[in-house]
Amino acid sequence: MYKTFDSALIPHSELHKLMLGAIAPRPIAFASTVDAEGRPNLAPFSFFNAFGVNPSTIIFSPSRRGRDNTTKDTFENLKQVSEVVINAVTYSMVEQMSLASTEFPKGVDEFQKAGFTPLISEKVRPFRVKESPVQWECRVRDIVETGKGGGAANLIICEVLLVHVNQEVMNSAGLIDTRKIDLVGRMGGDFYVRAHGDALFEVEKPLTKPAIGIDALPLSLRNSTILTGNELGRLGSSEYRPNADELEKIRLFPSIKNILDNEGLSDKAKLENLHLEIRNMLREGRKDMALAAGFLL
Secondary structure (H helix, E strand, C coil): CCCCCCCCCCCHHHHHHHHHHHCCCECCEEEEEECCCCCEEEEEECCEEEEEECCEEEEECCCCCCCCCCCCHHHHHHHHCCEEEEECCEHHHHHHHHHHCCCCCCCCCHHHHHCCCEECCCCCCCCEECCCCEEEEEEEEEEEECCCCCCCCEEEEEEEEEEEECHHHECCCCCECHHHHCEEEECCCCCEEECCHHHCCCCCCCCCCCCCCHHHCCHHHHCCCCCCHHHHHHHHCCCCCCCHHHHHHHHCCHHHHHHHCCCCCCHHHHHHHHHHHHHHHHHCCCHHHHHHHHCCC
8 A cells, every 4th residue: 555645735845755765875975165265165965876987977966955945055165166075975984974964154164073184185176085985076067956946956967087095995806895885875864874794785787698587487486475576586687597407407406306206295385395495595696506496396
């Protein structure tokens, strides 16, 4: 049962809460700017993402305040000095980052208020945040004001000039290691999410490889009361159906053979036990064996 909301009929504040609650987790742009007098400002924005590399495009939005339709210092600064440093936010700095979101009077230095260390940038005037492991020096290509009312977005379209990466969060291949960087994301209300430990998981990308699809799986698999949609999706991402040799080999696999040869089990019980074994194989990373087992009954 769904509850439906008409965006034209509910208050903007209620729609805003629905967006924050469901469009999540959102990465955080910890944006460093300066005004025309060179005074620094530091503020986080979770309406933010990357959109391409040719040309490099990062967009974030210091939206108009919903309660009084005022604009934020970051937005005003960018109209004066069209440069910004976007700093990644990690778990070790999230409380300081939150403190920097306080609406201090204009001209107050959030670097000092939140205890961050400013680093001189190489190609832009705003400072970098030393505590952040990744800092993006950007030039603002365009500012798109989507409206003039409270809650309207101001899209800051940025071009990346330099990227500074702390080598401590890189792997041996010279790439950012997801397990080391310990990023946080924004959820609804006061909630955040930490991309760390058991929260991390991998899903193989099919991309240009062929995939048989869930519709190519046997009906007994598709109608399984044991296997989840995620598990069927993993099987459906296989490149090929199992061949005769693979089917014969999996039929002789001890745990599978025990199920198939157990005369004390009904056909329904055999199928359920087989699907439980397929689940175990998937959890152990043996997708090809799991797929072959799924084609036995």
